Amino acid sequence: MKPKPYSTFDRNDWFLACPDCDLVLPKVQPPKGNRTECPRCGCVLLNHCHDTVSRSLALALTGLLFYFPAVLLPLLTFRKLGLSETGNILNTVQEFIDQEYFLVALIVLLSAVLFPLVKLSLLATVSFCLKIKRHPEYLKLFFRIYNYLDSWAMVEVFLLGIMITIIKMQDSTEIYFGAGFFCFIGLVLVTMATSLTVCKESFWMLIESKGERSWQYFHNTISAALAIGIKTAATNNLFLCRECHLLCYNHPGHAGKKQICRRCGATLHFRKPASISRTWALTITALLLLFPANLLPIMHVDFLGIPSSSTILDGIKIFFQEGSYFIALIILTASILIPIFKIVGLVIILLTIQFRRPKYLRQKTAMFRFIEFIGRWSMLDIFVIALLGFYINFGFLSSIETAPAATYFCLVVVTTMLAAITFDPRLLWDLLNGEEDYELSTQ
Ligand SMILES: [Zn+2]
Ligand SMILES: [Zn+2]
Structure with missing residues (x-):
């Protein structure tokens, strides 16, 4: 029987x-305005989506229109007693390079400037090809890279950094908004809209639509496996592709060989390789880096010729003393509480697996998802320092320079994000080892 074509959720x-x-x-296709959640762990499996390709194409093109003025035109102008400083995002990166903080400069350049551009360009290309019903081979790779960059492109965090810089300096400095600032807000709004519009499942199904031949066979395989009553993909001898979420049959003839997802081309594993040891290594590294990040000064302030250095905590204390409680709380949360929460959370999850204690798995999985989600927001402090370092440069009057903790802090953010990426939450559920009496019919 020839399988009927499936466009988005028509099956x-x-x-x-x-x-x-x-x-x-x-x-199961979720009804309009709804989503399907995993009944066991609460993971969102599918969102209802409609016309995802055309909308994503429109948003990606609008985003590209905003992108270039947002990056190239001046964001803000700071003026104090006749001295003024004006510039765009690239100038803030240049400031780190001038001060020889190359690693911090690279991370800011990638996360706030380059990755957002790459993401929008890839999305525009993929959705345009799907719109005109072309399926060049590179679409798979493009859409995989698009998904990789999801957590590493941080325009919304940078915008929050701009807001905090403005609130911090508005009393002591005259601030003027440049055209770049408004385009940057446009860019952030469009980027946030794309993350709601792009339905990854629909995109993958459309990218794959050339490969319908194998589909019916595959479907029969899973139906047969489920008929025996086994519940997880691994116990069904099925790989769940980590990148496109396709279920792939572990062909007996390929035992011991590297198996590739036929839809997206990613290498298939039942579980992420060496997940526990890699996550431990990255979490412990992050924990060690947390000490210099918090104990060393993160910026040098020079006010009327009097130099002083401040750590992250000093900066937060100053905000509290000035009465800016809201900003103080945001920076306290992003710079101190989130990194500590991420490390403690990962240690709890790793210990759960090491000591084989299958308790509160749903809560721990939810905590892991939260750790994945908040990772990027810790970059806030680095973006604020980038902006202050560039704009507050009034010579003898006042100037701000980056200090060594910035490098350590950037490394904490990157290592904790990588730790969340290398961890495989399915290992938590493997602790149940099939003992849990779960009925599919409750879905
Ligand atoms: Zn689940
Ligand atoms: Zn795949």
């Missing part, structure tokens, strides 16, 4: 596996 008779707990579930 609901096939299966998916939860990326967080590996449970195999029937794939």
Whole structure:
């Protein structure tokens, strides 16, 4: 029988596996305004989406229109007693390079400038090709890179950094908004809208639509496996592709060989390789880096010729003393509480697996998802220092320079984000080892 073509969600008779707990579930199209959640761990499996390709194309093109003025035109102008400083995002990166903080400069350049551009360009290309029904081979790679960059492009964090800089300096300095500032707000709004509009599942199904031949066979395989009553993808001898979330059959003839996802081309593993040891290594590294990041000064302030250095905590204390409680709380949360929470959370999850204590798995999985989500917001302090370092440069009157803790702090953010990426939450659920009595029919 020739399978009928499937455009987006026109079939609901096939299966998916939860990326967080590996449970195999029937794939059901969520009703409008709704989403499908995994009944075991609460992971969002599918969102209702409509016309995702055309909307994503429109948003990606609008984003590109905003991008270049947002990056190249001046963001702000700071003026104090006749002295003024004006510049764009690239100038703030240049400031780090001038002060020889190359690693920090690179991370800011990638996360606030280059990755957002790459993401928008890839999305525009992929959605344009799908719109005109072309399926060049590179679409798979492009869409995989697009998904990789999801957590590393941080325009919204940078915008919050700009807001905090403005609030911090508004009493002591005259601030004028440049055209770049308004375009940057446009860019952030469009970027946030794309993350709601792009339905990854629909995109992958459309990218794959050339490969319908193997589809019916595959569907039969899973149906047969489920008929035996086994619940997770791994126990069904099925790989869940980590990148496009396709269930792939572990062909007996390929035992011991590297297996590739036929939809996106990613290498398939039942669980992320060496997940526990890699996550431990990255978490412990982050913990060690947290000490210099908090104990060393993060910026040098020179006010009327009097130099002083301040650590992250000093900066927060100053905000509290000035009565800016809201900003103080935001920076305290982003710079101190989030990194500590991420490290403690990962240690709790890793210990759960090491000591094989399958308790509160749903809560721990939710905590892990939260750790993944908040990772990027810790870059806030670095962006504020980038902006202050560039704009507050009035010679003898006052100037701000970056100090060594900035490098350590950037490394804390990157290592904790990598730790969350290398960890495989399905390992938590493997602790149940099939003992849990779960009925698919409750879905
Ligand atoms: Zn689940
Ligand atoms: Zn795949």
